[in-house]
Amino acid sequence: MNPGLAILHAADGFAMAMVVILIFSLGIVGLLAAGIYRSGKRRENEVEKLLEELRREEEEEQQKHPAPPAGANETRDPWEKDPDWWQK
Numbered sequence: 001m002n003p004g005l006a007i008l009h010a011a012d013g014f015a016m017a018m019v020v021i022l023i024f025s026l027g028i029v030g031l032l033a034a035g036i037y038r039s040g041k042r043r044e045n046e047v048e049k050l051l052e053e054l055r056r057e058e059e060e061e062q063q064k065h066p067a068p069p070a071g072a073n074e075t076r077d078p079w080e081k082d083p084d085w086w087q088k
Contacts, residue, residue: 008016
């Protein structure tokens with residue numbers, strides 16, 4: 001290779017290319033981290049809205065069908081044992 005035409009030595013070019021690739025890679029990782037952070041903040045609001053909607057639906061369901069008092073004519077499926085089966 002003609003030394004007069006070479007702007008950089010081959011080793012210097014390789015080192016500079018590695019630095020550029022490293023900076024590019026760190027930039028991509030930074031952008032991914034920022035996207036995950038923003039997505040996480042948005043998800044909290046969505047989860048809170050869904051939980052609030054569930055709470056409202058449960059309250060409406062309880063108002064429509066109030067729970068019977070404890071011990072009042074409990075019905076069991078045929079496969080269920082008596083609650084005190086172990087005492088017998």
